[in-house]
Amino acid sequence: MKKAEIKLEVELDDNNVPDTIQWSSTDGQNTESLPTxxxxxxxxxxxxxxxxxxxxxxxxxxxxxxxxxxYETLQTLGDSFLRSSGGDPMAEKIIGDLRDYCAHFAEKMEVLEQQN
Known part of the structure; x- marks a missing residue:
C-alpha cells in the first residue's frame, strides 16, 4: 500500500492572522515546501x-x-461531485445549475473580466 503525506505550515502574527502559508506533499514531483x-x-x-x-x-x-x-473552487467542487456521482442524471442537472450560478457569480464579481 502506498502512503502520501500532505503538510501545511501556517505562520501567524501576534493576532493569529496568517502571515504565510506553506504546503508540501510527499507524492508530488516537487516535495519542497511551496508558498500559497x-x-x-x-x-x-x-x-x-x-x-x-x-x-x-x-x-x-x-x-x-x-x-x-x-469562483474556481465552486467550479471544481462541481467537477468533483460529478466524478463521484457515477453518472447520476440528477447530479448532472444540479451541476448545470451550479455552473449557471458560477457564471452569475463571475459576472457580478467581475472575475473573468480581470483575467483578460
Whole structure:
C-alpha cells in the first residue's frame, strides 16, 4: 500500500492572522515546501456525518484573487461531485445549475473580466 503525506505550515502574527502559508506533499514531483496565499480544506467526519473545514488566507491575499479563488473552487467542487456521482442524471442537472450560478457569480464579481 502506498502512503502520501500532505503538510501545511501556517505562520501567524501576534493576532493569529496568517502571515504565510506553506504546503508540501510527499507524492508530488516537487516535495519542497511551496508558498500559497489561501486554502480551503474540507474533511468528512463519517462518525458524526458532518464536514470539518479550515479556511485560511494570508494578509496579503488581494481581494481580486480571493474572488477568483472562490469562483474556481465552486467550479471544481462541481467537477468533483460529478466524478463521484457515477453518472447520476440528477447530479448532472444540479451541476448545470451550479455552473449557471458560477457564471452569475463571475459576472457580478467581475472575475473573468480581470483575467483578460
Amino acid at each position: 496565499k489561501a486554502m480551503f480544506l474540507a474533511l468528512w467526519d463519517g462518525q458524526y456525518k458532518n464536514s470539518l473545514r479550515i479556511d485560511l488566507w494570508t494578509k496579503d491575499m488581494p481581494y481580486d484573487e480571493m474572488k477568483r479563488f472562490f
